[in-house]
Amino acid sequence: MVVKVNNLVKRYEDLVAIDHLNLEIQEGEIFGLLGPNGSGKSTTINCLLSLLKYDKGSIELFGKKMTPESYDIKKDIGVIFQNVAVFEELTVYENIYYFCSLYIKDKKEVKRLTEEAIQFVSLEDYVKFYPKKLSGGLLRRLNIACGIAHKPKLVILDEPTVAVDPQSRNKILEGIKQLNEEGATIIYTTHYMEEVEQLCSRIAIMDKGKIIAAGTKEELKEMISLGEKISIEVYDIKEEDIDQIRGIANVIDVKKEENLLRIKSNKGRNNLIHILELLKGREIHFGQIFTELPTLNDVFLEITGKELRD
């Protein structure tokens, strides 16, 4: 077990930012902490790192109690914060060298690891640049290189792709996969559900300081009743026809948006066939049909009643 959080409570005066949170992360996982703004992701990370004092509960990392003085644990952690934290006075190379040398004594080894980190984030062409000359995406990559150069066993990334161009975003996501393949356990916080779907082996969905659901993406989608979302292009459909569709077994919700009928249905066989039979029977012409499986946003919507991106 790399992370074990037991009954964690963190208050900011009257606000309960973390509300009796339990979390277990095994070695080798890419663990996604997904939640809307203000749900408590950063506070959880800051408590894990002993950067914040908490009111109740316990935190163990690598099987040992984590405290502000746990230097033996800290050397095995790499953190990449949402806000880029590098030195403006140092070049790309010097920044990475500096952060790596905080953990590693041997200068040759620091040099080797610095060069490896530069390659890892593909900043070879920018080693002599100062941070202010880098684009937002390149700066994020530098931030990541500074956090991982010392080869930590646990890498924590707090929303590393916010406001990043697509090329850098892909580089970052590929890099995280590679770190994991090389043996690191990853904690990844984000409010972009596509990223966790693509990247994470297990996901916890947070809201209001609580983990409201956790599991693989398949397990999370199994937890909800929504089975599929069907969109049908229709012409000349009347309100009474829509009411009839609402009455079909498994249909949860029907909405008409311009020429599109948007239908949500529970898991069940032949849902689409039953809908199309009804349309044909009532002589309603239809065009294209699309079906979609539930997303993590649907999981969040069904459990909390609101969109992940509120």
Ligand SMILES: Nc1ncnc2c1ncn2[C@@H]1O[C@H](COP(=O)(O)OP(=O)(O)OP(=O)(O)O)[C@@H](O)[C@H]1O
């Ligand atoms: N220093 C602070 N003082 C008071 N309240 C705070 C402080 N830091 C965070 N909060 C509040 O605690 C709650 C959790 O915030 P947190 O930053 O952990 O959420 P988050 O999920 O990381 O959000 P984001 O995606 O915006 O970073 C929010 O309601 C936030 O306003």
